[in-house]
Amino acid sequence: MIYPIVAYGDPVLKEVAEDIPQDYPNLKELVDDMFATMYHAHGVGLAAPQIGKSIRLFVIDSEPMMDEKDEGKGLKKAFINPEIVDEDGEEWGFEEGCLSIPGVREVVYRPERIVIRYFDEEWNEHEDTYDGMNARVIQHEYDHIEGILFTDYLNGLRKRLIKNKLAKISKGEVDADYKMNFPALTKRR
Template structure:
């Protein structure tokens, strides 16, 4: 199943997600559907809030982000109830984008290395260290389950410069080659 991607402006993207219980129904199917949705939208990561599910789950496949020397070193994995327990190394900038914010790309600075504890879809616990591009993809998706968007990392000036584009996205005025769901705009007086 391919889910529509939730667009910028929907409250689900700004709420910290809930832990997933071990008896969560059809978890393996959901993980598979999330990979299918991510690939359909040409993404390298997808978090459950981006498909309107406020649970602590994201999937990544960092292989497309690897440069020529790193080919074959990408990571394809599901992260359930993740917790970043350490970040270190120098912060480095890279132009990030997001399936929920199509057409907007900005430089975000993140630590080069992380240690993360999580469960896979078989409920095996892992504690792994990642660096470089894979660490960045994980940090971006981890932010989603914390209710943080990459735009939250930008300077005040940059946020003001992209404000109109973000408002257009939230109203559905955007070109994306995948299905999206836009927040209902209601005016309170």
């Protein structure tokens, strides 16, 4: 199933998501659907709040973000009830975008390395270290389950410069090549 992507302005994107219980119904199917939705929208990550579900789950496939020297070092994985336990290294800037905020890209600075604890779809617990682009994609998606958007990192001037674009997105005045739910046009289910 391909889900519509929740657009900027929907309150679900600003909520801290809830932990998922082990008996969560159809979790593996949901993970598969999230990967399908992400690929359909040409994304490299998708968090459950972006499909209207305020639960601590995100999926990533960072391979398209890798350059030639890093080819084959991408990461395809689901993260259930993740917790970033450490971030370190020099902060580096990279232009980020978001499926919930189409047409807006801004430079965001993030630490180069993370340690994250999470469960996989089989409920096996992991604690892994990631760096570079893999860390960045994970940090971006992790922010979604914490109610943080990449635009929250921008300084006051940058926020003012994109304010009208964000307002238009929330009203559905945006071109996206995937189905979206807009807060000003639809009520949340």
